[in-house]
Amino acid sequence: MSNVKIGESLRRVEDLRFLTGHGRYIDDINLDGQARAVVVRSPYAHATINSIDTSSVADMDGVLLVVTRDDWQREGFKPMPTKSGVKNNKDGTPLSQPDRHALAIDRVRYVGEPVALVVAETLQQAQDAAEALDVDYDELDAVTDPVKALAPGAPQLWDDIPNNLCLDFELGDKDGTEKAFAEADHVVSLDVLNNRVTAVPIEPRGCIASYDASEDKYTLYNASQNVHANRDTFAEVLNIDPAKLDHIAPDVGGGFGAKNSGYPEPPLCLYAAKRLGRPVKWINSRSESFLSDTHGRGQSSRVELALKADGTFMGLRTTTIGGIGAYAWTVGPFTPTGGSARTQGGPYNFPAMYYSGKAVLTNTAPMDPYRGAGRPEATFQTERIVEYAARKLGFDPIELRRKNLMPKEMLPHKTPMGLDVDSGDFPKLFEMTMDMVAKADQAALKAKAEAAGKKYGFAIAPYLECTGGGPKEHAGVTFNKDGSVELAVGTSSTGMGHETSLAQILAAALGIEMGRVKFQQSDTTATPLGGGHGGSRGMEVGGNAVKQAADEIIELAKPIAARLLQSETEEVDFEDGTFKAGASSVSMNDVIEASQDADKLPEGMEPGCLNHSSVFERGIISIPNGVHAAAVAVDTDTGTVEFLGYWVMDDFGTIINPMLADGQVMGGVAQGIGQAFLEDIVYDPDTGQLVTGSLMDYGLPHADEIPNMEIGYYEGEPTKKNPLGVKGAGEAGCVGACPAVVNAVLDALKDDGVTHIDMPLTPQKVWKAIRDKGAHDPKALLGDAA
Amino acid sequence: MGFEGAMPEISLSINGAPVTGTVEGRTLLVEFIRETMKLTGTHTGCDTSQCGACTVHLDGKAVKSCTMLAVQADGAEVTTIEGLAPEGEMNPMQQAFNDHHGLQCGFCTPGMVMRAMALVADNPDPTEAEVRHGLEGNICRCTGYQNIVAAVLDGAKALRG
Numbered sequence A: 001m002s003n004v005k006i007g008e009s010l011r012r013v014e015d016l017r018f019l020t021g022h023g024r025y026i027d028d029i030n031l032d033g034q035a036r037a038v039v040v041r042s043p044y045a046h047a048t049i050n051s052i053d054t055s056s057v058a059d060m061d062g063v064l065l066v067v068t069r070d071d072w073q074r075e076g077f078k079p080m081p082t083k084s085g086v087k088n089n090k091d092g093t094p095l096s097q098p099d100r101h102a103l104a105i106d107r108v109r110y111v112g113e114p115v116a117l118v119v120a121e122t123l124q125q126a127q128d129a130a131e132a133l134d135v136d137y138d139e140l141d142a143v144t145d146p147v148k149a150l151a152p153g154a155p156q157l158w159d160d161i162p163n164n165l166c167l168d169f170e171l172g173d174k175d176g177t178e179k180a181f182a183e184a185d186h187v188v189s190l191d192v193l194n195n196r197v198t199a200v201p202i203e204p205r206g207c208i209a210s211y212d213a214s215e216d217k218y219t220l221y222n223a224s225q226n227v228h229a230n231r232d233t234f235a236e237v238l239n240i241d242p243a244k245l246d247h248i249a250p251d252v253g254g255g256f257g258a259k260n261s262g263y264p265e266p267p268l269c270l271y272a273a274k275r276l277g278r279p280v281k282w283i284n285s286r287s288e289s290f291l292s293d294t295h296g297r298g299q300s301s302r303v304e305l306a307l308k309a310d311g312t313f314m315g316l317r318t319t320t321i322g323g324i325g326a327y328a329w330t331v332g333p334f335t336p337t338g339g340s341a342r343t344q345g346g347p348y349n350f351p352a353m354y355y356s357g358k359a360v361l362t363n364t365a366p367m368d369p370y371r372g373a374g375r376p377e378a379t380f381q382t383e384r385i386v387e388y389a390a391r392k393l394g395f396d397p398i399e400l401r402r403k404n405l406m407p408k409e410m411l412p413h414k415t416p417m418g419l420d421v422d423s424g425d426f427p428k429l430f431e432m433t434m435d436m437v438a439k440a441d442q443a444a445l446k447a448k449a450e451a452a453g454k455k456y457g458f459a460i461a462p463y464l465e466c467t468g469g470g471p472k473e474h475a476g477v478t479f480n481k482d483g484s485v486e487l488a489v490g491t492s493s494t495g496m497g498h499e500t501s502l503a504q505i506l507a508a509a510l511g512i513e514m515g516r517v518k519f520q521q522s523d524t525t526a527t528p529l530g531g532g533h534g535g536s537r538g539m540e541v542g543g544n545a546v547k548q549a550a551d552e553i554i555e556l557a558k559p560i561a562a563r564l565l566q567s568e569t570e571e572v573d574f575e576d577g578t579f580k581a582g583a584s585s586v587s588m589n590d591v592i593e594a595s596q597d598a599d600k601l602p603e604g605m606e607p608g609c610l611n612h613s614s615v616f617e618r619g620i621i622s623i624p625n626g627v628h629a630a631a632v633a634v635d636t637d638t639g640t641v642e643f644l645g646y647w648v649m650d651d652f653g654t655i656i657n658p659m660l661a662d663g664q665v666m667g668g669v670a671q672g673i674g675q676a677f678l679e680d681i682v683y684d685p686d687t688g689q690l691v692t693g694s695l696m697d698y699g700l701p702h703a704d705e706i707p708n709m710e711i712g713y714y715e716g717e718p719t720k721k722n723p724l725g726v727k728g729a730g731e732a733g734c735v736g737a738c739p740a741v742v743n744a745v746l747d748a749l750k751d752d753g754v755t756h757i758d759m760p761l762t763p764q765k766v767w768k769a770i771r772d773k774g775a776h777d778p779k780a781l782l783g784d785a786a
Numbered sequence B: 001m002g003f004e005g006a007m008p009e010i011s012l013s014i015n016g017a018p019v020t021g022t023v024e025g026r027t028l029l030v031e032f033i034r035e036t037m038k039l040t041g042t043h044t045g046c047d048t049s050q051c052g053a054c055t056v057h058l059d060g061k062a063v064k065s066c067t068m069l070a071v072q073a074d075g076a077e078v079t080t081i082e083g084l085a086p087e088g089e090m091n092p093m094q095q096a097f098n099d100h101h102g103l104q105c106g107f108c109t110p111g112m113v114m115r116a117m118a119l120v121a122d123n124p125d126p127t128e129a130e131v132r133h134g135l136e137g138n139i140c141r142c143t144g145y146q147n148i149v150a151a152v153l154d155g156a157k158a159l160r161g
């Protein structure tokens, strides 16, 4: 009999250790004889490095080693390559990829760029030496805004990359879209900023590297979301065989994309560990994290919508200029190009679409995926122009959306952006959301807002998502004699609860007790391959790998069951943890036990014969979708916004564990609300210094700034793209949130003439927009650059 | 640096056990707890006293242990997350966090639970708004707070008995 089922809100098995202080995060690990490393970071946004004088610290207390560009060049270490999904410009030439070394070689190109690694006996000694290291710079002009970086006369980051343009991309039918615009009754156009933000996992990044000379082998403990891909990158940099590098992530305190990249610090520590013959530990401080973690979003876009007189959408055209930092990071160039193109247009029926995106190098921290990486941007661009059009042209925003949603009969459908939308029912989710909202009684909410002297606003935001990340995943199952079942996967939970949800899939499929499953992840020695975390792939790719392994184990087990049942393998059926042949039956538990006992096994089978590994490969990415809605009260005297309600309906296909899915949605929405109202990475445009370099300057949402959400799931349209029918849940929350809340605020201000405010909607900006009576230049960002 | 050479000895109780240790003048309480006492449940998430991951109880009050020196805890009673329940068990607040999925990555969690315990000690029957306000000094990046708030309300109820 099966103990657990898919779809059950099982409590998490990992919670006990986290709740009692027994989690094991990177900073909780200390290795015998370890030294401490501190990174010397560039204080300038752009400067030539004249010299680095290591003699300035060589005699300081405890200093063991200073790694500089000289070491890197002498050793012939390689740059870290970009793995951008889009590799070519629209003219077919390859993207411009500057060499990204772990240490700056000739020039520094952003504040915080690693210039040296100082290793000492203690952290304090390393910090003191890092401060004292004498580096001589000649400062150069810097540019931090991607639109300005493209303009003639802008400071050039790389001698061989004209106009700082890394990648020039297009997708869709340009001519067809132009024709749609020419034939349209209405055309609206608006410049939309997707403000630059950063993930801020509460655990900062860190690693411990060690080297075993006797076996010429490295071990790296690292707060990474993606140990296999990172291992390959670090091995490539250091010119070593990946098999000589064991890469293990312990418990990781959040990631959201910021722990996905191939960062410079781990290869620096690996090299230092080899040089010193002792482990080297490095932990980033929070302030350094703001300087050196990857940032996300940061796109300036012109969005144009063509409509018929009756409001029918005819075409959508988006032109984006996105900063990617000073280098092409792991997948940085992809986000403002292919990553933001795919879900343009959302779940609406657009006969024609065209997207053009430029990935631009600027003197700023690296840009790489942040939860959603392109889909939040696309959704925001689409939903803002729809809302703006409704306001400008006098359509009801709810009706305008309802009218243009793809009807269910249209699916499966390939969008003009090439997205394969196989399943879903967008109108149904829209109405289900409106039903949820209706129960909350909008008239009462409005009355409540007005009674408090505030203005009421409401908006609904349908979204279309797609998954991403590594298409392959490995699941290995080992049955131990003590009854425990080891499950090793190459996915990476940094809080999403895979220790529970993946074990749940295995236990449900095999019909064994959850408590028997011992979970292992994020360890290159435990699984030969793995895609880590990213692109909402955990259940979609990882979950299906587990399911596939379980299904194959059931087949492997049938001959054993047949022998126990004195029947033939072909006559054995399996259901709910039980093998049956005719009237007799035997449990999976008994078959597992028999599989360890040579006497009970059919001829040719060995004890341990059920131990099995499987690799699942995703064919086509899945399409999660759903609808967010928000109700707000705006205080027009202060510009502050209060939530009166927040509703979400999601189609994630099959839900493995609704409680965990809720957690993903809630956390994602909170990050979206954070971006919409508080969070903002700001660089000084003249000096390139990071203005928002600590939690004092960068506003993260607190408990009293996030509303309760009512969340529902529609499971009536599971995808056929994978056996479990799951579509992915990890990123959708922050895809739908920004447009829902921003449009709700703008709805509240419609009588004040306010039609647009760029995120974050701080009280000051909201207040100013009201005072300015909505005066706003719709070409404010791109001017004539589009 | 001004404390160089001075290595004061401190005596305090941690999780009910008397502890004596030599610290540098500049040693933070969180460093003493994590590095000297090897109690790694107390976390460091920032360097500006904002995140609350380092929250412990000092003489029954919630404090951010990154914000005080170890010498300032001389003579005090300190409780960390490890001290809330016997090994392998959870107290009603910890149990409520488990029941309500009030944690994801778990990094903010010890600080949240310590803050929540202090909050309900002061106000055994808080409203939702009071809980949200009371958690202002602690940041969670994973959960969106909704389930933390539900957990604290439920934990408070369980602790009221």
Ligand code: FES
Residues within 6 Å of the ligand: B043, B044, B045, B046, B047, B048, B049, B050, B051, B052, B053, B054, B055, B064, B065, B066, B067
């Ligand atoms: S570590 Fe962030 S407040 Fe103490």
Ligand code: FES
Residues within 6 Å of the ligand: A202, A253, A254, A495, B102, B103, B104, B105, B106, B107, B108, B109, B139, B140, B141, B142, B143
């Ligand atoms: S659970 Fe990850 S920060 Fe709160």
